[in-house]
Amino acid sequence: GEDVEQSLFLSVREGDSSVINCTYTDSSSTYLYWYKQEPGAGLQLLTYIFSNMDMKQDQRLTVLLNKKDKHLSLRIADTQTGDSAIYFCAERSGGGNKLTFGTGTQLKVEL
Amino acid sequence: DTGVSQDPRHKITKRGQNVTFRCDPISEHNRLYWYRQTLGQGPEFLTYFQNEAQLEKSRLLSDRFSAERPKGSFSTLEIQRTEQGDSAMYLCASSFSRNTGELFFGEGSRLTVL
Numbered sequence: 541g542e543d544v545e546q547s548l549f550l551s552v553r554e555g556d557s558s559v560i561n562c563t564y565t566d567s568s569s570t571y572l573y574w575y576k577q578e579p580g581a582g583l584q585l586l587t588y589i590f591s592n593m594d595m596k597q598d599q600r601l602t603v604l605l606n607k608k609d610k611h612l613s614l615r616i617a618d619t620q621t622g623d624s625a626i627y628f629c630a631e632r633s634g635g636g637n638k639l640t641f642g643t644g645t646q647l648k649v650e651l
Numbered sequence: 652d653t654g655v656s657q658d659p660r661h662k663i664t665k666r667g668q669n670v671t672f673r674c675d676p677i678s679e680h681n682r683l684y685w686y687r688q689t690l691g692q693g694p695e696f697l698t699y700f701q702n703e704a705q706l707e708k709s710r711l712l713s714d715r716f717s718a719e720r721p722k723g724s725f726s727t728l729e730i731q732r733t734e735q736g737d738s739a740m741y742l743c744a745s746s747f748s749r750n751t752g753e754l755f756f757g758e759g760s761r762l763t764v765l
Contacts, residue, residue: 544693571752582655582742582756583694590751628693632752638684638707639754641693 544631544642551648558616560645562629565610569631572605573639574614577626586614586627616647624649653677655757657743663763664733671729672760676745683726684754685718686742687711694742700726701748733764 543565552558564572570591575583589596589603589612596603602615612629626646630639656675664670676683682701686694697716698708702723712718715733720726730737740761744754 573753575756580761582758583744583754585753585755588751588753630693637682637701637748637752638696638699639752640696643691643693 544629544640546627546629546642546645548643549646549648551650552619554619554621554649554651556619558614558619558623558647558649560614560616560627560629560647562612562614562642563610564612564629564631564640564642566631566633566640567607567610568633571632572603572612573630573632574601574603575628575630575641577628577644579625583628619647619649621649621651623647655743655745655755657741657757657760659760660758661761661763663765665765666733666735668733669729669731670733670762671727672741672743672762673725673727674743674757675725676743677755678724680745680747680755681723682746682748683720684744684746685726685728686744688740688742688759689738697728730762733762735764738762738764 573588574586577583600617604613626644628644630641658673684699685697688694700720715731718728740759742759744756
């Protein structure tokens with residue numbers, strides 16, 4: 541079955557790097573995604589990675605995928621107060637058309 | 652604004668009443684999804700459409716819930732005889748079947764059942 545797990549909270553200082561981790565169980569996942577949700581708002585797609593890649597970089601964001609361990613991480617460089625939000629990882633399983641989301645990691649950026 | 656739009660943004664109702672939410676997807680997207688999100692949780696899949704066909708429904712979608720997408724464009728999600736446990740944010744998303752599968756979400760419709 542599909543199950544996606546994340547740690548609940550992360551607190552960092554402004555200017556530091558943030559690393560948000562995610563584990564998933566479905567080895568047939570084809571794509572994995574990171575979404576950001578600000579209070580009272582919908583989900584905003586940040587980035588995605590295809591399962592045959594192990595790294596993807598997009599400006600301040602770096603996604604690392606360890607397919608053997610079914611572990612995904614999102615690194616945010618030079619974290620800013622505007623990055624404070626809940627971050628969700630999600631997987632799309634092979635042959636499926638829906639995304640399964642983790643419980644979200646609340647990132648708090650302190651001055 | 653050409654993103655996914657949802658209406659109403661907030662709905663407060665009494666237990667036992669019926670409610671209906673509407674979603675207008677991004678115009679060129681042929682897939683439309685409904686998710687439910689409760690406080691402190693990630694979105695949970697309810698159902699999805701490809702064009703006007705409803706292709707998958709979650710076990711979460713009890714018989715009090717019905718979704719339609721009559722012309723393959725906008726969609727409605729109706730909840731009959733609402734219960735307090737239905738209180739949640741109902742999120743709509745759309746995608747194009749030939750892309751890499753990412754979903755584009757609306758701002759959500761928050762339901763409060765008193």
